[in-house]
Amino acid sequence: MSIFLVEVVQGFRHGHPNWFLTVFLIPFVLVGLIVAGAVVYFLLALANPKTTVTLLTPSPRLGSTLRIAWRTTGRVERLRALTITFEGQEKATYRRGTDVHTDTSTFRTLKLAELHVPTEMRSGEAEVEIPEDTMHTFRGQSNQILWHLTVKGDIPRWPDVDDEWEIEVLPLPVEGS
Known part of the structure; x- marks a missing residue:
């Protein structure tokens, strides 16, 4: 997944974005961000009284x-x-x-x-x-x-x-x- 993400970023940097790959990766990136946020939330909850x-x-x-x-x-x-x-x-x-x-x-x-x-x-x-x-x-x-x-x-x-x-x-x- 990270290889494809690097490919998208490099495409935008060089002025030749691959729009199909960009749109295709959006749901996967969003799910990854939600999972990372949930992990941080539950780690913070471990410090509760x-x-x-x-x-x-x-x-x-x-x-x-x-x-x-x-x-x-x-x-x-x-x-x-x-x-x-x-x-x-x-x-x-x-x-x-x-x-x-x-x-x-x-x-x-x-x-x-x-x-x-x-x-x-x-x-x-x-x-x-x-x-x-x-x-x-x-x-x-x-x-x-x-x-x-x-x-x-x-x-x-x-x-x-x-x-x-x-x-x-x-x-x-x-x-x-």
Whole structure:
């Protein structure tokens, strides 16, 4: 590929451009630039602060309190904001002709923490009540109810922090047990 690119550049330098080769190479050069940009983006994201979340409630269930603790390492002062949420999502998989589609819908978002001060972002604890009127974790053949703990951090002019962990939420206890 680089041989052809050199040929195009030399053609323009000598005043005899090969327009067919130039137009032919444009998509390949664009794809190469996009891939190089993606590599740089993901390398920058490796330098982001890392957040570790610990569940203080060993087996969360509907109607109970979910308690967590977090610790963020790295350059926390670069974060403009850090948000920790607990989200319930429904996933439905279905066929449309010969294609298989999966739709995802968030049915509940519970905010555990929204922080803007670096010292508070470094470590802390939070809790939230899991409502009884929602659905526990469920995995069927075509439908799923999943709960995720998400950590999102906003970093100006840099790839943001966006981590997610799946948490199993148990159903309400059966009466009399």
